[in-house]
Amino acid sequence: MKKLMIVLTLFVSLAAFKRDTSTRTITGTVTDAGDGQTLPGVTVSVLGSKIGTQTDGNGKYKLNVPANAKTISFAFIGFQTKQVAIGKSNVIDVKLKATATQLSEVVVKAYQPQKKKSFTASMAVVMTDKKLSGRVAGLSISRAQVVGNNGYYNYNVPAPVADNESYKGLTENKFTNSVNEPLSTFSVDVDAASYSNIRRFINGGQMPPEDAVRVEEMINYFKYDLAGPKDNEPVAIHTELSSAPWNPKHRLLRIGLKAKTIPTNNLPPSNLVFLIDVSGSMSDANKLPLVRSSLKMLVDQLRPQDKVAMVVYAGAAGVVLPSTSGDKKETIKNAIDNLQAGGSTAGGAGIKLAYKIAAENLMKKGNNRIILATDGDFNVGASSDEDMEKLIEKERESGISLSVLGFGMGNYKDSKMETLADKGNGNYAYIDNATEAQKTLVSEFGGTLFTVAKDVKLQIEFNPGKVQAYRLLGYENRVLDKEDFNDDKKDAGDMGSGHTVTAFYEIIPVGVKDGFAASVDPLKYQKVQQVKADLNPSAEMMTIKFRYKEPTSSASKLSQAVVYDKSVDFKQTSSDFKFASAVAEVGMLLRNSKFKQKASFDHAIATAREGKGSDNEGYRAEFIRLAESAKALSTSNAIAKVDDED
Structure with a gap:
């Protein structure tokens, strides 16, 4: 009988131990109690333990907690920490209240890089007349000093250290006369480093260095809803033509590539x-x-x-x-x-x-x-x-x-x-x-x-009867000579499984007069026949040639698509067109482009909101918030200093 009691006691103890070590999954969304926007980067942790996670770009979290856990803590700089008791529900949504009184005490001395080894995070907040504009992101603050009354603030400790960073100088693509140079050739680029680096600067209270801004990498950071290729081809090509949002007299052509997705x-x-x-x-x-x-x-x-x-x-x-x-x-x-x-x-x-x-x-x-x-x-x-x-x-x-x-x-x-x-x-x-x-x-x-197509190149031939001049937005370090397009030995960019690539051309139609379609004096030693619209009645605006190699092949394949002079109203364009053009507009503003024309942060932000779409992962919402912070910073001369490299 005594042995039986011992066995039963051990059994009960093991059962209890099993219950104590089991876990359950808690999910939820964290939002700002003030405006209802989701909050990415919130620290979510089990109180009294090392178990924790962060909310994703859409403010959502997923946390595996021990069965005996009682409380979850939600912490985000600039907001009051909130502790929530774990009940029977596996879904816990939380609203955090901003700590406005603490933020209003902080004013910037200057947006200069600070060489401090101790900083561990950054912020992206600008205040004007003590009114919060922007958000704080993952910053631990111990002390701040009020200096001046210009309404802008930053922290002496965590400002991004940028004075020893290096970026290649970029010379923006200019408008090119289609009569003299009807071909535009470049390599695709699926990199996205520039966007997340820019985000780091803005989230640190500084505008990025102009040479850190590569417009194509900003655009291609985001996913776009493009149909995949058919007939076992590795890449599909799509086009969309409308007016340029920063100059309605100009056209904006979007070229979209979609690589096949391999499970x-x-x-x-x-x-x-x-x-x-x-x-x-x-x-x-x-x-x-x-x-x-x-x-x-x-x-x-x-x-x-x-x-x-x-x-x-x-x-x-x-x-x-x-x-x-x-x-x-x-x-x-x-x-x-x-x-x-x-x-x-x-x-x-x-x-x-x-x-x-x-x-x-x-x-x-x-x-x-x-x-x-x-x-x-x-x-x-x-x-x-x-x-x-x-x-x-x-x-x-x-x-x-x-x-x-x-x-x-x-x-x-x-x-x-x-x-x-x-x-x-x-x-x-x-x-x-x-x-x-x-x-x-x-x-x-x-x-x-995983690469599905390598050495991917594009070559566009513009019809001078329709196109007076054109400009490729971004891809400055991916431009190729026209002879490189047919040269299979010339290296170019690769596309991986499921990748999308977007490129924009700004087009000045024939007959539009502005300062960008420059002209030169007639040549003395040769006569160049000017191409006029009535000499080229084709409705084709351009032909896009697309060349790529299979991953294990050294010989390229060629496909092409024709774009006709059929522009749709900007309001009728796809959500992707609107959003990607807004990203390009912000990129031009961050670069202080001489081709920005009527671009503005207000216009880009409004366009991005129209093109936000479903945004399941929250990256587009994050961009909108980033653009709002950049707008606020743009008047403060908060430009990071770097060592430029040619």
């Missing part, structure tokens, strides 16, 4: 090499710690047939994880967790070693890719942009791609990282928080890693 289970196996910068410059909280959590998100997506090796570099380069199958996630994550920062930065040596390891484990019919995580601050060995470019161009012939994940701020070297990804036939993303890591490495996993 994850059908994707080829991957041979990946994580190349991780562990130099001293990566010690900040938004660098190596964020690298660790980002790469672990990617590891969770791997399959048994995938393999991962890990190479690190600081003063020297070394292998810290041999090629390991994707089902050994604990082994891979342990290697990631053991990474520590310190030393100088031998980036060139790291890249060479990474290519060597990737080549040793090459999968002939697989996806062979190096994923470089760095702030781009190379200072040992091959470090110049030219040195890196030559190194990557030589190594890419092996069929191994190089993708770049940029982290951090202050010494951020955008110029180097863009060069590496461009020459390495890979993509380039800037990761400033866990939500961006989730988007890049989880939500867009296939597009980020």
Whole structure:
């Protein structure tokens, strides 16, 4: 009988232990109690534990809590922290109230970069006449000082450190006469690093440097609703023509490309090499710690047939994880967790070693890719942009791609990282928080890693009978010579599974007079016949030629589409057209473009709201809020200082 009681007691204890260690999933949405807008980046945690998460771009969260948990805490800088008791419901929606009295005490001294090692986050708030405009994002404030009465404020500690960052100088595409140059040729670009980097500046209370603004990367940060290709083709092409919102006399042509989507289970196996910068410059909280959590998100997506090796570099380069199958996630994550920062930065040596390891484990019919995580601050060995470019161009012939994940701020070297990804036939993303890591490495996993069409080029022939002049918005560093279009040896951009690409041309129709369609004096030694509309009665406005290669082919294929002179009213355009044009408009304003014409933040914001659409992930709503913050900052001369690189 005594033994039976002992057994029963143990059974009850085990049952109780099982109940205590079980979990339940709580979901919900966090909104601003004042205006009802959703709040991204809110810290959601189980009170008294280390269990937590953040709300996504649409203010939604998902949290696995222990069965015995009693309270969830919701914290967001600029808002009152709220603690909510966990009841029987698995859905907890929360409204946070703004802490307006605390914010009204803070006034900016100057929007100058502050070299402070201690800052861990940023803000994007501007106040005028003590009225809140914008939002605070993940910032821990200990002290602020009121200076002056101009109504603008910032914090001395957390301002973005930008005085040692580098960006390639960009010369904007200008309007080109279609008689003299009827062909426009460029490589596609699916990178989106510029947008998240711009967001970092604006969320830090500064307008971004003009050369940090690449309009095409802003536009292509967002997904667009385009039909996929048919007949087993890798890419479909779409067009839409309307008036230019910043100048109704001009036309705006949208060219949209949609790559086919391959289900994850059908994707080829991957041979990946994580190349991780562990130099001293990566010690900040938004660098190596964020690298660790980002790469672990990617590891969770791997399959048994995938393999991962890990190479690190600081003063020297070394292998810290041999090629390991994707089902050994604990082994891979342990290697990631053991990474520590310190030393100088031998980036060139790291890249060479990474290519060597990737080549040793090459999968002939697989996806062979190096994923470089760095702030781009190379200072040992091959470090110049030219040195890196030559190194990557030589190594890419092996069929191994190089993708770049940029982290951090202050010494951020955008110029180097863009060069590496461009020459390495890979993509380039800037990761400033866990939500961006989730988007890049989880939500867009296939597009980020798996190429379905390589060396993708576009060449547009404009009909001078319809088009007086044209201008490509963005893609300045992707422009090609017209002869490059048919040259299969000329490298161009790649498109991954499910990728969309949008390009805009602003067109001056024949007969429209303005200052952009410049003319030159007649030539002395040759006569150039002017093409007139009545000599070219075709209704065709242009022909778009599209050239690409299959992932394993060295010979390109050609397709084309004709655009007719049938413009639709801007109000009747698709939601995607409206939204993408609004992003382009904001990009021109951030660049202070000489072609911005009647563009304004108010107009762009209104257009973006009209084109917001379903916005299931909340990225478009985030852009609207970002544009509102940029509008408020635009009058404050809050321009970040950087070291420019040509």
